[in-house]
Amino acid sequence: MSGYIPLSFGDLAIAGLLILVNGALSLALGLGVERRLAIAAGRMVVQLLLVGLVLQVLFGAASLAATAAVALAMVLFAGREAVARQERRLAGWWSYGLGTAAMLLAAGVVTTFALTTQLRPDPWYDPRYAIPLLGMVLGNTMTGISLGLTILTGDLSAGRAGVEARLALGADRYQAMLPLIRKALRGALMPVVNGMAATGLVSLPGMMTGQILGGVAPVEAVKYQIMVMFLIAGGTGLGATAAVLGGVFRLTDHRHRVRLDRLAPRRP
């Protein structure tokens, strides 16, 4: 941590001039986004400052209960976001419950695994490691879960006849749904696979860049990034599998019938 340059609020104000440039551009060209731009920039500043304060307090406290509470709040927000991204949702509490439960399972297992066997901070739940790690795993797991569920519900609505043809010939619900399960999971994993393949060539991951700016030697920052990519891949696979299998369970019943009536009505 040698070459780290602290920023003053004056420095931020200078960088913020670029937002003013965007605003002027919007006014000059009649884009009409200047209000939204100002509000979004304001929100970003306030939200991040608040998060910074919360994390500062949390790191100082280093208590298991406080860390767990913040982690839970993150999972609940991510669950809401995963639902919002789906085109056709499950009806009722299943919609929010399934996505959030899958996220809690996947991100919880993967983050705990990383904290207890690789990073091993003392105590193991040290929020300085646990919270950023959870955040990175959650963000990607959320994408995988909402993609998997979107593909599953879309394919089942469109391909109901094929699934029912198999059921009518005596297949059970998992046999009949297998092609849909495979397709949904392939789709859910694709962003992670593509992301890993492109990392370093096309994109420099934000975490690694941040560490380098923070003064960490590039090779050390890269090691962290590799670990994080593995964790993200594991979390996405686990979370998407749990969510898609849960979705199949909910969209069929104990008599092996297709139950599209358990999807919420299509949004206008």
Added chain:
Amino acid sequence: MLTIRDMSRPGLAPFRLDVADGECVVVTGPSGAGKSLLLRAIADLDPSDGCVSLDGIDREAMPAPAWRSRVCYLAAEPGWWADSVAEHFPDWTAAAALIERLLLPAEIGAKPVAVLSTGERQRLALARAVVRQPRVLLLDEPTAALDAASRDAAEALLAERRAAGMALIWVSHDAAQARRVASRRIEVAGGRVTEVEVAK
């Protein structure tokens, strides 16, 4: 022997029906009257109330897949789940004789389903159900898209299976076909099921 007591579902009032081995009960009635709903309920593809049994064994007493491999439903617009035709059959070579009886070439097995005509698909869907040898076959307009020769071939095949004991519940809009194949006839209208006298 298929026994149905007080079966009902949304869109269908309670009714009773007995179908003996080798019988063919033709179901007639206007479009949208609930004929397909009736067949789907018997196959347990949609939730329904009442008591349905086969040879005295209640359908709830066995897993739904076991029930449906005995009481098999063939949709009016059959669905497909794989690319090629042969993948929809448990054993394509064993089905070859059946395929040819329905006036289809054996090479059709290698074709993708997407390139087939409606009539070809309808016969293949019939074949993939018959080849599994269910006790009861629930047919939803199985010959609607067929020319006269293919239709006769399908009717002959089903008559032969009936003689071997397979029972049929056959939805048909074709009055002449109903007269040809029915041993009994029921009418579905406005969600009500009534038995119609068949003059033979």
